[in-house]
Amino acid sequence: MNAVIQLEDIHKTYQTGEVEVKAVRGVSLQLVPGEFVAIMGASGSGKSTLMNILGCLDRPTRGRYLLDGVDVSGLGRDELADIRNQKLGFVFQGFNLLSRTSARENVELPMLYSRRALSSREQHERAGRALDLVGLAERADHHPNQLSGGQQQRVAIARALANQPALLLADEPTGNLDSQTSIEIMGVFQKLNEQGITVVMITHELDIARFTKRNLVMRDGRVVSDVPVEKRLNAEVELRALRESQAAVKLVP
Amino acid sequence: MRFFATIKIALRALRRNKLRTVLTMLGIIIGVGAVIITVGIGNGAKAQIEAQIASLGQNVILIFSGNVTRSGINTGWGSAGTLTVEDVEAIRREIDSITLISPEIRQIGQVGAGNQNWSTQLLGEAPDYFEIRQWRLADGALFTEQDVRSANKVCVVGKTVAAQLFGGESPVGQIIRVKNVPFIIVGTLLPKGLSVMGTDQDDVVIMPYTSAMKRVMGVTTLRGINVQAASERQLAETQRQLTDLLRQRHRIQPGRDDDFNVRNQQEIAEAATATSKIMAVFLSIVAGVSLVVGGIGIMNIMLVSVTERTREIGIRMAVGARGRDILLQFLTEAITLSSLGGLLGIALGLGGSKILSTTQGWPTLTSTSSIVMAFLFSAGVGVFFGFYPARKASLLDPIDALRYE
Known part of the structure; x- marks a missing residue:
């Protein structure tokens, strides 16, 4: 199977004044379609920088990055923008939705910048389908401030799915959410992953990482551990268990 | 997008x-x-x-007599009396592109009728003048070439003068004393309003230039000449011809200044x-x-x-x-x-x-x-x-x- 992501000895060095900061020092990695990967590590370990490179928001100083078979390490700003638009979907920790803009319009945003223009009716329908996929179809006309954190994150996931990308990148998607909502969001990711979408997420919560299929740990700009997840958690099962225990607490007089 | x-x-x-x-x-x-x-x-x-400006008439060229300096005082354009009736005859004879021409003399003077009197602009002109300025009659008739030849004591008056001297009555056929010389009013003019300079153009008495020279002002030279060129295209050329002719007639050596001043309407407008x-x-x-x-x-x-x-x-x-x-x-x-x-x-x-x-x-x-x-x-x-x-x-x-x- 062709790799979705192939990193070959990726380095990223920042020049801040006199000091050189080596954020990523030689990461090689291969991801095949259908994978669900969590990248973990302490702050300063280089995981965010790696994520930016994976997300085509930043270019590596050295090394080769093949995304869906295309070498993107040498592309210009505009080409990277097109790649982000067509092949990648982003989910951020802070949701990053446009306020005063309905959920549906937020989801339509990537289609607005698509090189092949869709009619506004098509955009409308696609956004509706994406929202349906994350279970928010009936909230399409709500604005972000009328939605809960978990719902906002679902809108963000729907937005990431708008252009049917090959890869979903999530930067601490549960960082701003309580544990139950976190599990719900992981459920959404698991469902999407089952449908064949490759998901890469950053997290520092171990129990969240256990919902994925493969865990990477980074330290000092290098991948120090890369293991498949044993005893993978299922969001539905966990959610049911959580609800039962909550109900039990309430039942106690 | x-x-x-x-x-x-x-x-x-x-x-x-x-x-x-x-x-x-x-x-x-x-x-x-x-x-x-x-x-x-x-x-x-x-x-x-x-x-x-349009009320001045179309394709109009104005020629003013030169100025003189007496005892160090420059008296301004038109005062020197360098233009003569003979100049007018020569222009009419020699410059083809001219359609209308009227010699002009002017003076401020007292006019009276009955027990009313009024200080106004006295103008001596040829009948062409009314054509050049496109000035139409309100009542009566214009004076004629015959009146000019005979220096008849006839005149037309502007609206302001008519109103000042005769009130509501029609002045046509009435006697007006122009500097105590009795004239018969043959016509009244339609109002023209204020001039570019803001003076009342209707405050005027216009008579044959010959009558003005001989009977009222006692002068032998002109203050200016009003000329209309046949077309706008010929304006500049006509202006040049006029200058050449007048220089020649006035025997002005090359290099010396003109003793007259030629202006066309365009320049005045500007x-x-x-x-x-x-x-x-x-x-x-x-x-x-x-x-x-x-x-x-x-x-x-x-x-x-x-x-x-x-x-x-x-x-x-x-x-x-x-x-x-x-x-x-x-x-x-x-x-x-x-x-x-x-x-x-x-x-x-x-x-x-x-x-x-x-x-x-x-x-x-x-x-x-x-x-x-x-x-x-x-x-x-x-x-x-x-x-x-x-x-x-x-x-x-x-x-x-x-x-x-």
Whole structure:
């Protein structure tokens, strides 16, 4: 199977004044379609920088990055923008939705910048389908401030799915959410992953990482551990268990 | 990105801060309004002056007698009496492109009728004069060539004189004493209103030039000659021929100054409109400055807006907006802002012009071209002053922009 992501000895060095900061020092990695990967590590370990490179928001100083078979390490700003638009979907920790803009319009945003223009009716329908996929179809006309954190994150996931990308990148998607909502969001990711979408997420919560299929740990700009997840958690099962225990607490007089 | 989507985003962004949008537009509104009112007033004044110039007649050339300096005092054009009736005959004989010609002498003098008397402009002319100036009769008849040859004591009077001496009565056939010489009034003239210089053109008594010279003023030379050329194209050539002929007749050596002065209507018109032109230029500068100030206001707000919306820009870039898309978005916003201001300014300008012309009686003339110009200019201000902030936005780094708090 062709790799979705192939990193070959990726380095990223920042020049801040006199000091050189080596954020990523030689990461090689291969991801095949259908994978669900969590990248973990302490702050300063280089995981965010790696994520930016994976997300085509930043270019590596050295090394080769093949995304869906295309070498993107040498592309210009505009080409990277097109790649982000067509092949990648982003989910951020802070949701990053446009306020005063309905959920549906937020989801339509990537289609607005698509090189092949869709009619506004098509955009409308696609956004509706994406929202349906994350279970928010009936909230399409709500604005972000009328939605809960978990719902906002679902809108963000729907937005990431708008252009049917090959890869979903999530930067601490549960960082701003309580544990139950976190599990719900992981459920959404698991469902999407089952449908064949490759998901890469950053997290520092171990129990969240256990919902994925493969865990990477980074330290000092290098991948120090890369293991498949044993005893993978299922969001539905966990959610049911959580609800039962909550109900039990309430039942106690 | 599609055009309408861009406009929609721009309008939404502007609606978000209504007060700020209106205040920002105010500069443009006032600027454009000022431009339209100024141009309107300028055009109105110009049209009025042009109408006055046209009242002089068409393709008219005026020849004035030279000036003299006696005891160090220069007495001004027309005073030297260098032009003669013989000059007029020679011009009529030798210059073909002339259709009408009238010798002119003029003097301020006292006129009277019955127990009324009045100081007025006395003019001696040929019958051609009325044709040259396109001055029509209100009543009676003009004096004739026969009257000129015989130096008959007949005259026509302007409306002001008629009103002063005869009140409501018809003056035709009545006797008027011109410097105590009795003349018969044969006709009255239609009113012509104020001249370019602001004098009352209807305050006049016009008689055959021969009568004026022999019977009233006792002079033998002319103050000037009014000439009409056949066409506008021949104006300059005729003017040159006149100068050559008169120099020759007056035996002026090459290199010496003329003892007469030839002016065509165009030059007089230019002199008259010069002031209003200077005024128009001055006011345009003021209006232009206010547009620039408005533009700077837009730039300022757009810069603030770009900073405020850094995160939004980051989000848009992350989902695939190119720098160009962001540039267009902010540029569209600036242009929408300035164009809206322009439209409101046009409304203000038209309303202001209307109010000025109705309450102050100023003649204003707003032209479609000035409205279109003002609108395009305001849109141009948006492009010019919106470009820098928009470019700044488009060059943001998506990572930094997303991280911006």
